[in-house]
Amino acid sequence: MFLLALIHTFPFIKYHIDKGDMVEEWNTSVVYWTGVVALLAQAYLTVFSIRPIRARFYEFFKATHYLAALIFVLFFFFHCDFRLTSWDYFIATGVIYVTSLLYSNIRTYLSYGVCHIGSLSILPGGFVEAIIPIHHQKAAEKAIPTGFTWSPGQHVFLRFMGLGLHSLSSHPFTICSIPPERPEMEPQLRFIIKPARGLTGKLAQLADEPSKASSFPVLIDGPYGDVGAAQLFEHDDVILIAGGSGVGFAFPLLEYGIRRNMQPFASNKEEAELQQHHRHRTQIQMIMTTRVSGVKEWFISEVEHLLKTHGVTDEDVAVQAHAHLTARGQSPDPEAVTKESGGSGGVEANYVDLARGRPDVRSIIRTASRESGRSVAVVVCGPAELLYDVRNAVAEAQLQVVTGNGAKEVYLHSEHFS
Incomplete structure (x- = not known):
């Protein structure tokens, strides 16, 4: 998309430079400067999305790409100026995106509940262990059907509440436990997390505070993926x-x-x-x-x-x-x-x-x-x-x-x- 945007832009610039009215077009036409702002925002998103750069500056990229994406969409909207009914497509896209976002959050609340309380601790070597019991009875009392089960290798999206801006987004974590063998036992989600910067660093800090680490609210969405x-x-x-x-x-x-x-094998010899x-x-x-x-x-x-x-x-x-x-x-x-x-x-x-x-x-x-x-x-x-x-x-x-x-x-x- 970035390449096509450049191919779209350069011929217009060359045309007006050859014509001698490039400065006049820039000063009088909203199309040019809104297009350049959108292109700069898109260039930022494209370059910082390259894996080595994104990995090296991940927290900075994560914090700024929302702003860059918003600038891109707004100025692209102004740049199109309803040519070929372009704004109709923007509106339809926005409706689909917001609906999808609302559905995802509502489904999380209704299907998995808002009452899950987890605990954090520091393991040898610096790993953070997060444990979240799934209390079926407690959820049932609140009319929230959990029905939560999973298989080895699956992951869930967790939203840790009370962590400021980090509470606004969910993050994938692999489940490091399997459901209990007996149905009367309550399942327990366990996660092994390697602290870095950002959210995982905040979790490590939280795990060092006993008063906060023993009880923190978390939203669960999943499980996803399957190794078979x-x-x-x-x-x-x-x-x-x-x-x-x-x-x-x-x-x-x-x-x-x-x-x-x-x-154990079956007690009956033939079945065994x-x-x-x-x-x-x-x-x-x-x-x-x-x-x-x-x-x-x-x-x-x-x-x-x-x-x-x-x-x-x-x-x-x-x-x-x-x-x-x-x-x-x-x-x-x-x-x-x-x-x-x-x-x-x-x-x-x-x-x-x-x-x-x-x-x-x-x-x-x-x-x-x-x-x-x-x-x-x-x-x-x-x-x-x-x-x-x-x-x-x-x-x-x-x-x-x-x-x-x-x-x-x-x-x-x-x-x-x-």
Whole structure:
């Protein structure tokens, strides 16, 4: 659109310069200066929307692009001056947009309620944990039907109230929990948030104030997206790879896989044999990378808690976890990786390997997809560099599938976050 606007503008300027009346047109015709103002606002929006620039100056861009967008729309409106009934299209667009905005907000209030109260806390490594219980009974008393359920990997839009201008907009967060196994248990939404500037920075400040962190109102809209966890764990091997706060996406999938593996078979022998035929135990690997030692310790404790909660024994080898403490610029050369001891006892020594350096994802995926006839699923969430390495490793393994060597299927799901 910006390119077409320039193509539209330059011929008019050249024409009037050649004609010799450019200054007169600028001083007497509202079309020219309103068009230039709209073009400048559009140029600002276009340039600052380029990903590296937007990522570097995100909070500044977020705060100013509303103003730039408003200036663009207004001066574009004046510039068109109802030529070819152009204002009719502006009005129709405005009606559709405002209606959509109102519907979205009203649906949020009526479908999900306005009574959700959450709590914040600081986790080791500096992550912020937000927990929001979904009280069905309380919502029902207020005649607000929640009916809220979700699957691993889904996200919701949260609007944290009482945070000034941040309360005016909703933000997507991946749910780092799964619904309870028993229907009488109330579900609990859990979020793992990496503080930065803007909203997440405000949440970190709020978490440091006990009086405010224990109770804050929040609006919920969702859930959205779906990884297809049930189909994912039909594979023989599932490899979950998470970098930094991407662990919040991988953890509910890990818990889902463990819960599925540990489900008891039917007591009736015939039903049990049939169930065994249709359901197999999936070999699960989870690889987590972090630059912060505190995050590594938190990851270990979370994995231990999951294993103990679901009754995974020392003899069970279907679940493995690997925590990698990395530093910027380190080589993924596996020979440079030095192993550390578990140290805390319990299940950690058996299930959680500790290592320094980036994981050799190519070797991990190649090893998992080497056995003929097996199906492998790889799920990755993390920085762009990690996603790039995993995609290349999976593509290499998929090439072996095409040539008839190794696994029968290698599936990839990559999750972006910014």
